[in-house]
Amino acid sequence: MALDPAPAEPAAEAPVTSRIVALVSAGVASSRADLARELGVAPSTVSGRVTELIDAGVLDEGGAGESRGGRRPRLLRLRPDGGHVLAADLGGTHARLAVMDLTGRLGAVREVPIEVADGPEAALAAILEEGADLAAPSAASSAASSDAAPGARSALRGIAIGLPGPVDVVTGRVESPARMPGWNGFAVRDWLAERAGVPVLVDNDVNLMALGEHFSYPRRVEHSVTVKAGSGIGSGLIASGRLHRGATGAAGDITHSRVSAAGEIPCSCGKLGCLETIASGAAIVRQLRAQGLDVTTTADVVRRAGDAEPAVTTLVREAGRHLGEVLCTVVNFVNPDAVFLGGALSTLEPFVASVRSQLYEGCHPLVTKNLVITRATTGPEAGVIGAGRLVVQHVLADPGAFLLRD
Amino acid sequence: MALDPAPAEPAAEAPVTSRIVALVSAGVASSRADLARELGVAPSTVSGRVTELIDAGVLDEGGAGESRGGRRPRLLRLRPDGGHVLAADLGGTHARLAVMDLTGRLGAVREVPIEVADGPEAALAAILEEGADLAAPSAASSAASSDAAPGARSALRGIAIGLPGPVDVVTGRVESPARMPGWNGFAVRDWLAERAGVPVLVDNDVNLMALGEHFSYPRRVEHSVTVKAGSGIGSGLIASGRLHRGATGAAGDITHSRVSAAGEIPCSCGKLGCLETIASGAAIVRQLRAQGLDVTTTADVVRRAGDAEPAVTTLVREAGRHLGEVLCTVVNFVNPDAVFLGGALSTLEPFVASVRSQLYEGCHPLVTKNLVITRATTGPEAGVIGAGRLVVQHVLADPGAFLLRD
DNA sequence: CGAGGTTCCTTCGCGGTCGAACAAAGTAAG
DNA sequence: CTTACTTTGTTCGACCGCGAAGGAACCTCG
Numbered sequence: 001m002a003l004d005p006a007p008a009e010p011a012a013e014a015p016v017t018s019r020i021v022a023l024v025s026a027g028v029a030s031s032r033a034d035l036a037r038e039l040g041v042a043p044s045t046v047s048g049r050v051t052e053l054i055d056a057g058v059l060d061e062g063g064a065g066e067s068r069g070g071r072r073p074r075l076l077r078l079r080p081d082g083g084h085v086l087a088a089d090l091g092g093t094h095a096r097l098a099v100m101d102l103t104g105r106l107g108a109v110r111e112v113p114i115e116v117a118d119g120p121e122a123a124l125a126a127i128l129e130e131g132a133d134l135a136a137p138s139a140a141s142s143a144a145s146s147d148a149a150p151g152a153r154s155a156l157r158g159i160a161i162g163l164p165g166p167v168d169v170v171t172g173r174v175e176s177p178a179r180m181p182g183w184n185g186f187a188v189r190d191w192l193a194e195r196a197g198v199p200v201l202v203d204n205d206v207n208l209m210a211l212g213e214h215f216s217y218p219r220r221v222e223h224s225v226t227v228k229a230g231s232g233i234g235s236g237l238i239a240s241g242r243l244h245r246g247a248t249g250a251a252g253d254i255t256h257s258r259v260s261a262a263g264e265i266p267c268s269c270g271k272l273g274c275l276e277t278i279a280s281g282a283a284i285v286r287q288l289r290a291q292g293l294d295v296t297t298t299a300d301v302v303r304r305a306g307d308a309e310p311a312v313t314t315l316v317r318e319a320g321r322h323l324g325e326v327l328c329t330v331v332n333f334v335n336p337d338a339v340f341l342g343g344a345l346s347t348l349e350p351f352v353a354s355v356r357s358q359l360y361e362g363c364h365p366l367v368t369k370n371l372v373i374t375r376a377t378t379g380p381e382a383g384v385i386g387a388g389r390l391v392v393q394h395v396l397a398d399p400g401a402f403l404l405r406d
Numbered sequence: 407m408a409l410d411p412a413p414a415e416p417a418a419e420a421p422v423t424s425r426i427v428a429l430v431s432a433g434v435a436s437s438r439a440d441l442a443r444e445l446g447v448a449p450s451t452v453s454g455r456v457t458e459l460i461d462a463g464v465l466d467e468g469g470a471g472e473s474r475g476g477r478r479p480r481l482l483r484l485r486p487d488g489g490h491v492l493a494a495d496l497g498g499t500h501a502r503l504a505v506m507d508l509t510g511r512l513g514a515v516r517e518v519p520i521e522v523a524d525g526p527e528a529a530l531a532a533i534l535e536e537g538a539d540l541a542a543p544s545a546a547s548s549a550a551s552s553d554a555a556p557g558a559r560s561a562l563r564g565i566a567i568g569l570p571g572p573v574d575v576v577t578g579r580v581e582s583p584a585r586m587p588g589w590n591g592f593a594v595r596d597w598l599a600e601r602a603g604v605p606v607l608v609d610n611d612v613n614l615m616a617l618g619e620h621f622s623y624p625r626r627v628e629h630s631v632t633v634k635a636g637s638g639i640g641s642g643l644i645a646s647g648r649l650h651r652g653a654t655g656a657a658g659d660i661t662h663s664r665v666s667a668a669g670e671i672p673c674s675c676g677k678l679g680c681l682e683t684i685a686s687g688a689a690i691v692r693q694l695r696a697q698g699l700d701v702t703t704t705a706d707v708v709r710r711a712g713d714a715e716p717a718v719t720t721l722v723r724e725a726g727r728h729l730g731e732v733l734c735t736v737v738n739f740v741n742p743d744a745v746f747l748g749g750a751l752s753t754l755e756p757f758v759a760s761v762r763s764q765l766y767e768g769c770h771p772l773v774t775k776n777l778v779i780t781r782a783t784t785g786p787e788a789g790v791i792g793a794g795r796l797v798v799q800h801v802l803a804d805p806g807a808f809l810l811r812d
Numbered sequence: 813c814g815a816g817g818t819t820c821c822t823t824c825g826c827g828g829t830c831g832a833a834c835a836a837a838g839t840a841a842g
Numbered sequence: 843c844t845t846a847c848t849t850t851g852t853t854c855g856a857c858c859g860c861g862a863a864g865g866a867a868c869c870t871c872g
Contacts, residue, residue, distance in 0.1 A: 248741060333736050362664060
């Protein structure tokens with residue numbers, strides 16, 4: 001009887017050491033007492049971990065803070081010379097790159113044209129090169145008032161990369177991706193780790209976005225569904241604060257769900273009537289071209305919908321409706337706290353509105369009662385933010401390893 | 407930066423002590439070494455807990471087992487004089503009751519006619535009464551060769567009850583159920599606990615069935631979707647071994663998903679085109695009556711489909727197809743290891759076949775590759791088995807309390 | 813300018829789990 | 843029958859988290 005029902009509140013937590021660093025870097029907590037309160041952990045525990053982190057050179061003790069009626073706290077901060085990580089969100093025809101410092105603040109962001117279809121080596125090499133360039137003028141270029149020594153070139157600590165296809169996170173390989181010719185079975189993580197000499201995390205792009213959104217949202221979220229609607233459509237589920245990858249790592253597939261109003265367009269998966277064939281950015285492009293309009297990319301669609309071209313807007317609305325239809329089933333089944341809408345199409349208000357409308361109409365009231373339906377709060381950077389934070393946490397998880405490379 | 411992604415393998419575990427008892431009672435493990443292997447826990451830990459449990463009188467050491475090429479194991483077993491629990495699975499017009507001993511073995515089972523519509527007091531009182539009667543001729547009546555002292559009336563240790571509607575498991579109350587007039591807000595748990603004087607667990611019937619199926623399945627299952635297709639249609643999700651209840655406890659709703667071939671029949675939820683209106687047992691009854699056939703309950707449908715009446719079988723097949731259609735979206739999204747089909751309709755092979763066929767056709771190959779689609783392995787007892795095991799585990803969770811009542 | 817209260821942080825002992833080493837009890841093979 | 847190997851179970855030291863107690867630093871009020 002291996003029965004194991006959810007106990008009252010186990011709340012699978014990350015190691016305390018890592019969470020301490022996270023809170024300090026986020027500025028949420030600045031003293032040991034703060035941390036104890038925030039983490040709901042014994043003061044003694046915090047004390048121990050913090051001394052450890054200071055010894056390891058991760059944290060720093062900077063002066064005393066304001067008294068709150070008693071002894072003044074000894075302020076903690078992340079050592080400013082900590083370095084940075086590189087986060088990459090790879091799309092079909094371009095990659096978004098970002099530098100993030102260990103406090104989780106986003107530095108320079110850059111979008112570079114990269115053809116996934118050119119194969120992994122070309123794409124990954126470009127990412128490494130552009131990434132190095134991006135970090136070159138010191139990571140403090142954007143965060144102006146950072147008290148890092150100006151001009152001091154900070155060290156690369158890790159890389160996270162999101163890919164638009166199924167990823168085996170254990171091996172760090174790509175697995176039979178639909179739109180990534182030449183990538184099948186390629187060991188992305190090892191390839192990068194070998195060249196960069198730092199820890200590398202590889203995951204599906206939507207998973208990273210989902211993590212970023214889930215934990216960036218100001219209110220506490222237990223379960224969330226994140227949809228990325230761009231050229232393709234993907235989604236990610238976070239249940240009980242844990243990313244749900246499914247049995248074969250293929251969870252979150254909504255793009256091949258049958259949708260009632262589907263046409264006869266065959267999908268890449270071999271079926272007819274998939275959501276992807278009428279609601280994706282690519283599908284909208286195709287439909288518009290059939291109408292004689294000159295559009296070639298999803299970006300074109302977004303731009304012209306932004307200009308309120310009727311034909312474009314209509315299709316965008318319809319795409320939202322179709323997505324909403326599928327989401328109804330998913331949301332009814334999962335009953336999440338929040339639905340986050342990301343990707344290029346989600347920057348369009350008509351699109352978001354249609355999805356919302358469909359959900360409110362098609363879901364059970366008990367499900368929509370407290371449901372948050374919102375566009376990705378971190379905007380187009382959702383992907384790199386999720387990726388960056390993930391790898392920052394990974395890097396900081398082991399303070400020992402942190403010091404070794406200094 | 408409260409980022410908290412699923413680390414390698416944290417797997418929110420129940421307390422070791424409780425899991426030891428669970429494994430021993432299930433017969434999965436019978437020696438300390440077995441337990442250590444099964445739990446993935448240090449031998450020293452097992453050793454400590456086991457001595458504790460033996461001291462507390464929960465476990466017993468009985469003789470030596472067969473050698474596997476080395477020292478012979480000292481067999482462990484649950485003390486046979488432990489008592490029993492009462493498990494109830496309440497349907498719309500009947501309840502299935504069962505007695506289960508603390509080893510998780512099912513004893514006497516009985517189905518009694520109970521009208522949910524008569525309100526909670528009447529139904530629950532009937533369950534208590536019939537339950538007492540069921541346990542009266544000693545719980546060993548069915549498990550013939552049990553070495554419990556014959557005739558020794560064993561003590562009631564707990565009650566678990568599954569209800570066909572939304573349940574707030576924290577308060578033990580029913581919440582705005584669709585088909586349970588008079589039950590809204592009724593404190594089922596407290597009402598029963600007060601009268602029976604033992605711990606009571608209340609949950610949704612499908613949730614209990616899902617737990618039972620998930621952990622009864624011979625192979626290891628991480629994520630599973632369980633569907634109960636009877637007069638109504640419900641489902642439950644178990645992700646990472648934890649029952650997913652959703653934000654408002656309404657997770658698992660697939661009955662109000664829109665299905666493409668839906669007619670104009672209004673659903674109880676106020677919408678048109680819900681799965682429930684064409685694929686539930688009630689819907690099949692309605693359709694058959696419209697054809698002039700004399701059927702009134704889902705049981706009639708099952709019987710006549712079993713007799714291979716063409717008109718009935720056709721509708722059953724179609725119901726399976728519609729359910730399969732909705733399940734495609736769910737299964738694609740969740741990517742479970744297994745789909746368990748329970749409820750009266752799932753006893754019909756044509757029904758199961760249609761669901762299977764739809765899933766294999768409509769789901770992504772990566773998802774169906776290793777997917778198990780099977781009818782509830784525990785048959786019509788799935789509900790009471792899940793309920794029973796849940797409360798057994800609850801009772802055994804605290805060995806101290808166990809002894810106190812002896 | 814003490815006295816008492818408040819806030820911050822550390823020290824110390826406790827409990828649970830782990831890992832390694834070891835003792836106990838078998839089997840198998842020469 | 844002896845030796846080697848396998849499996850089982852316990853003992854011991856270590857780590858990590860908790861909680862209680864207490865010392866340190868600071869505020870406020872008489």
